Amino acid sequence: MSSKFADRIARVQPSAIRDLLKYGDDPSITSFGGGYPDPALFPTVELQQVFADIFAKESATALQYTASAGLPGMRAQIAKRMCNGGTPADADEILVLQGAQQGLDLVAKLLVDPGDVIVTENPTFLGALIAFNPYQPEYAAVDIDEDGMDVEALEETLRTRDDVKFIYVIPDFQNPTGVTLSRERRQRIIELANEFDVLVLEDSPYRDLRFEGEQLPTLRSLDTENRVIHLGSFSKILAPGVRMGWVSAEPEILEKLGLLKLAADTQSSTLNMTAVTRFLEGFDIDAHIARARIVYRQKRDLMVTTMANTFPAEVDVTRPDGGLFTWVTFPDGFDSTAFMAEHALPEARVAYVPGGSFFPTEERSNFARFSYSGQSDAAMVDALTRLGEILQTKM
Numbered sequence: 184m185s186s187k188f189a190d191r192i193a194r195v196q197p198s199a200i201r202d203l204l205k206y207g208d209d210p211s212i213t214s215f216g217g218g219y220p221d222p223a224l225f226p227t228v229e230l231q232q233v234f235a236d237i238f239a240k241e242s243a244t245a246l247q248y249t250a251s252a253g254l255p256g257m258r259a260q261i262a263k264r265m266c267n268g269g270t271p272a273d274a275d276e277i278l279v280l281q282g283a284q285q286g287l288d289l290v291a292k293l294l295v296d297p298g299d300v301i302v303t304e305n306p307t308f309l310g311a312l313i314a315f316n317p318y319q320p321e322y323a324a325v326d327i328d329e330d331g332m333d334v335e336a337l338e339e340t341l342r343t344r345d346d347v348k349f350i351y352v353i354p355d356f357q358n359p360t361g362v363t364l365s366r367e368r369r370q371r372i373i374e375l376a377n378e379f380d381v382l383v384l385e386d387s388p389y390r391d392l393r394f395e396g397e398q399l400p401t402l403r404s405l406d407t408e409n410r411v412i413h414l415g416s417f418s419k420i421l422a423p424g425v426r427m428g429w430v431s432a433e434p435e436i437l438e439k440l441g442l443l444k445l446a447a448d449t450q451s452s453t454l455n456m457t458a459v460t461r462f463l464e465g466f467d468i469d470a471h472i473a474r475a476r477i478v479y480r481q482k483r484d485l486m487v488t489t490m491a492n493t494f495p496a497e498v499d500v501t502r503p504d505g506g507l508f509t510w511v512t513f514p515d516g517f518d519s520t521a522f523m524a525e526h527a528l529p530e531a532r533v534a535y536v537p538g539g540s541f542f543p544t545e546e547r548s549n550f551a552r553f554s555y556s557g558q559s560d561a562a563m564v565d566a567l568t569r570l571g572e573i574l575q576t577k578m
Contacts, residue, residue: 215557262277282427282428301352303321394480
């Protein structure tokens with residue numbers, strides 16, 4: 184049967200994240216793998232009220248088809264939030280998505296022919312690579328440091344490659360490393376995109392989850408030539424189960440993305456769009472996000488401190504200013520995949536995401552991503568202490 188498959192399916196392979204998500208259902212394993220929000224933060228009471236009101240008063244419309252671009256009221260609410268955050272936007276510049284992940288797929292479908300180059304951070308979000316790979320791109324991976332993508336290396340890449348379609352960047356609390364792109368580098372990326380006539384795909388699902396430091400402008404707000412395609416999501420600030428995200432871009436790009444979405448799924452769920460709209464109209468989502476920031480900051484501090492106290496001294500851990508992840512760097516020669524299979528899972532009953540799969544062009548084995556958002560404080564400390572004891576023995 185495989186002879187019947189399109190060539191693109193060869194690039195569609197099982198991912199580390201998919202393989203690891205199953206551990207989230209095993210009560211004997213403490214998983215730091217998936218970027219799950221803390222379920223204790225879900226606004227269940229408010230959403231229960233919202234859905235009850237919808238079924239009592241709006242069921243005829245909320246259960247019906249609607250515009251492919253999304254409910255006008257929801258698009259207006261998203262544009263309002265973007266404007267309040269310093270990014271000019273209009274409802275007509277918003278397309279509602281089934282989470283930001285759908286945006287990654289649609290943008291690649293729109294822009295990438297086989298062999299085209301996508302510039303990414305190195306490492307980058309594994310979910311983006313999963314979305315891009317079926318369209319058979321090549322990758323130019325640009326290393327990052329504590330200030331995000333190395334813009335000098337980016338300039339050299341753009342100067343030596345004439346087949347780059349877009350630059351993919353996660354500017355705020357990058358997945359997987361947790362680092363934030365500096366203000367100066369944000370500006371420089373826009374300048375380089377203009378100079379070399381490439382688009383920028385800005386993936387920004389964690390932006391609202393800043394615990395400390397200065398809120399920096401989006402790339403979309405710095406855009407002078409309508410080159411930035413901005414993705415946002417309600418998964419991390421409301422609930423991932425509603426599967427609501429959005430894309431903001433210039434009109435021609437947005438129109439084409441809308442046609443691709445129409446072909447893919449006709450529209451996002453009318454019911455869930457109505458629920459999110461009513462939540463935004465009737466409740467204070469910013470107060471809800473403020474509570475989440477407090478919780479996640481405490482969880483970040485607890486994870487980083489516990490790792491510092493229990494892991495070997497030669498293991499380095501990032502301390503992000505927001506988001507859901509920290510990035511662990513082991514000494515050269517350490518294989519985080521083998522260590523998890525041979526020791527972390529069977530002995531410590533701990534799962535994380537080995538770092539190799541986050542590198543688009545050449546895997547590096549001595550890294551791992553840990554999410555601090557989904558475990559209780561007690562479970563986190565207990566699991567990381569067990570893992571640290573085994574690392575002290577085995578490294």
